[in-house]
Amino acid sequence: MSLRKWINKWIPSLLLFAFFACPLASAQEYNSDIKSDTITYSWERFSFKLGGFLAGLNSDIQLASQQVGLGVNINVEDALGLETSTFVLRSELAYNYGKRRRSTTRFEYFGLFREASKVLDTEITIGGQNFPVGTEVNSQFNLQIFKGTYEYSFYLDERVKLNASVGLFIMPISFSTSALGYSEEAFEFIAPLPVLGVGTSFAITPKLRLNQSIEILYLEISTFKGSLSNINVMLEYNPWKHIGFGLGINTYKLNIEAYKENETFLNFKGTVKTSYTGLLLYGKYFF
Numbered sequence: 001m002s003l004r005k006w007i008n009k010w011i012p013s014l015l016l017f018a019f020f021a022c023p024l025a026s027a028q029e030y031n032s033d034i035k036s037d038t039i040t041y042s043w044e045r046f047s048f049k050l051g052g053f054l055a056g057l058n059s060d061i062q063l064a065s066q067q068v069g070l071g072v073n074i075n076v077e078d079a080l081g082l083e084t085s086t087f088v089l090r091s092e093l094a095y096n097y098g099k100r101r102r103s104t105t106r107f108e109y110f111g112l113f114r115e116a117s118k119v120l121d122t123e124i125t126i127g128g129q130n131f132p133v134g135t136e137v138n139s140q141f142n143l144q145i146f147k148g149t150y151e152y153s154f155y156l157d158e159r160v161k162l163n164a165s166v167g168l169f170i171m172p173i174s175f176s177t178s179a180l181g182y183s184e185e186a187f188e189f190i191a192p193l194p195v196l197g198v199g200t201s202f203a204i205t206p207k208l209r210l211n212q213s214i215e216i217l218y219l220e221i222s223t224f225k226g227s228l229s230n231i232n233v234m235l236e237y238n239p240w241k242h243i244g245f246g247l248g249i250n251t252y253k254l255n256i257e258a259y260k261e262n263e264t265f266l267n268f269k270g271t272v273k274t275s276y277t278g279l280l281l282y283g284k285y286f287f
Helices: 003-032 076-080
Strands: 046-065 085-097 103-119 124-126 129-131 136-156 160-179 182-203 208-221 224-237 243-258 270-286
Touching: 046 076, 046 103, 046 243, 076 136, 085 270, 129 160, 129 182, 160 208, 182 224
Parallel strands: none
Antiparallel strands: 046 085, 046 270, 085 103, 103 136, 124 129, 136 160, 160 182, 182 208, 208 224, 224 243, 243 270
């Protein structure tokens, strides 16, 4: 089994286990501890994170053509030589407010931009265009994620925070293939997808914190169907008053199926399935 397939198979299960197991153990530890007046725990009001994300990627695309309808499903990494892993920058801005800072507004952004050129060793069909063996095909696949989230902590004390969230993913997605002597096949659209989630945060020590979150979506409207899952497990260390660091794992899966073009919602006909699992290392400014 390849490393990419092993990661996609096992990491999401391990993250789910960590998400449910760690908060229970943390709560038990907290309830049995005697709080010391010399130790103070606090939740910050504002934080900004910037870091690097090393992601392993897997994407399948199926385009429709007017002549033959829905075309053949292809894996863009295997068929077109797009990178199976990439390193990108990620950023996050969060603001906690309210009397006890139970409410949080969070904004995140990062983009995955890939392009490749490959001489085909097998014949492929994309949309209405057939590319025979020996054709040099140039391809490009870009995915950006703009995410806004509102969280409310329904349980909050000095060390443990449990929250529910509602958010919106705005995802510009574009894909294109071209070759000398052949017509270009391409699509570009913006997928706005709402999500619901739950999260936990546990202060292991005043300077060490474990954060976890799960967000999910399933949406079916007319000829459109979409699903999304986003799982995060992060360990943060804040050695100084306003500066900290974090290390974590993020796994993400997106499936979109559109059986008919709809210019008012999604100007696209076909399927897009993309997923990644990656390691995130970031710096943090907070107060």
